[in-house]
Amino acid sequence: MQYHVDGELVAAEDATVSVRNRGFQYGDAAFETLRAYGGQVFAWAAHASRLRASCDALGIDHALSDRDLRGRVHATLAANDLANASVRLTVTRGDQSGSFAPGDDVDPTVVVVADELPRGGVGGERAWRSPASAATVAVERVADDALPAVAKTNNYLNGVLARIDAGDADEAILLDSEGRVTGGATSNVFFVDDGVVHTPSLDLPVNPGITRWAVVELAEDIGITVEEGHYTPQDLRAADELFLTNTTWEVRPVSEYDDTTYSTCKVGARLARAFAEEVEQRHY
Incomplete structure (x- = not known):
């Protein structure tokens, strides 16, 4: 394998x-975690926009264009002969000794790594083997x-501690300080009640997932109503079905949440099919 480090393709061990x-x-x-299908990144513009927002929030100026970053991603895919892959694009503030507060002379570090995934789209394979189990955890979502x-x-300790607290469950569901569902450690949460899809709104400390955005758009296209709001774990447990979204999983049904089991994910399956058709x- 070859990875892209500061503008150079290098062997993985180096x-x-x-x-x-x-x-x-x-x-x-x-x-950013990206998904490549057929050698091209899905929703690159949305990912690039979110990366800019992340860097702006941290005050990191990497001085690279979206075109340059995308070129590094595609160069990594090509160097490893990967058409279908998970890609992680990382931008750090760079090297600096001595001071906790960042200085003005730091030169950002940009790294791209990739791992093979199955073909996506219609007739492709899922990146997960079975529906997920999920558990509410005591670890609170960091306030906005x-x-x-x-x-x-890269400081993902909130999610790491949540996953530890979740034990054997595939995903941890985090609440805010007022007990409202914000999402999973690495996913966005959706539930279905009487045919209507619900998901926590972005005025809560909810990461604006790219797959979350795509699923909301696709739901509107195929006539499924989506409502965003504030929900509790009880709302999820009382739902007809529950599913999670992220870049790697796409749309993944939940079979068990806390002490509740779900026997169907019909609306989630329709959205998964719509997503596969879009891909x-x-x-392809």
């Missing part, structure tokens, strides 16, 4: 960053005024 790198020292970095939810940073049309 792909390193300095121990002085602020991404390593403090989690002072932003990242402490760390903006729009910022996908097929765009990329």
Whole structure:
């Protein structure tokens, strides 16, 4: 495997960053997880926009154009002969010694790594083996005024601690300080009640997932009503079906949440099919 580090393709075993790198020292970095289908990144413009928002929230100026970043991603895919893959694009503040507060002379570090995934689209294979189990955890979602939810940073301890607290469950469901559902550690949450799809609104500390956005758009296209609001775990447990979205999973049904089981995911399956058709049309 070859990875892209600071503008150079290097062998995986040589792909390193300095121990002085602020991404390593403090989690002072932003990242995007991308999905490549047929050699092209899905919804690149949306991912690039969110990465800009993350870097703006952290005050990191990497001085690279979206075209340059996309070129590095595609160069990594091509170097590894990957058409269908998960790609992580990371931008750290760079190397700096001594001071906790960042200086003005830091040169950002940009890294791209990729891993093979199955073909997507119609007739493709899922990246997950079975419906997910999920559990409400005691770990609270970090408040938006402490760390903006729009910022996908390398300091993912909130999600790591939540996953630990979730035990054997595939996903941890985090609440805010008022007990409202915000989403999963690495996913957005949707539930269905009487045919209407519900998902936590973005005025809560909810990361604006790219697949979340795509699913909401596709639901409107095929006549499924989507409502955004504030919900509790009880709302999820009383729902007819529950599913999760993220870049790698796409649309993944939940079979078990806390002490509740779900025997169907018909609306989720329609949306998964619509997503697969969109991918097929765009990329294959």
